[in-house]
Amino acid sequence: MSDPIRLEPGDKAPDFTLDDADGRPVTLSDVLASTGQRVVLYFYPAAMTPGCTTQACDFRDNLREFDAAGFTVLGVSPDTSDKLAKFRDKEGLTFTLLGDPGKDTLRAYGAFGEKKNYGKVVQGVIRSTVVVDTDGRVEKAFYNVKATGHVDRIKRELGL
Secondary structure: OOOOOOOOOOOEOOOOEEEEOOOOEEEHHHHHHHHOOEEEEEEOOOOOOHHHHHHHHHHHHHHHHHHHOOEEEEEEEOOOHHHHHHHHHHHOOOOEEEEOOOOHHHHHOOOEEEEEEOOEEEEEEOOEEEEEOOOOEEEEEEEOOOOOOHHHHHHHHHOO
């Protein structure tokens, strides 16, 4: 099994432009410049699946703490804007969801590639989170994370 790229603290975070749930383009460098906040960029396999819903709702329920500490949360999956809009509306998600159907951004962040799923090697989204500092550099990177409990782990790692 070949390992995908893994970003490390200090690496330049790959810039990207992806459509949000309303079909509007969102560019990482623009978010960093306009908010002045660090970005918690989390990658998940598919909207409206049990694990991804748990993780998204966890971010939603903790969003005030992230915002108060100077973080913008962005969720990225290979879903289309239409599916992301349904997911956002169904779960009352109040942070930006971005679609990467071509998987270029997922690959650039090491969040797509070979992984084990029920003992079999498959190609797919590797549940991951990358924290990007205000200078566009990787502050922290977490790969192969579990949906449940991950938000609490990030909060601990960031001192929230």
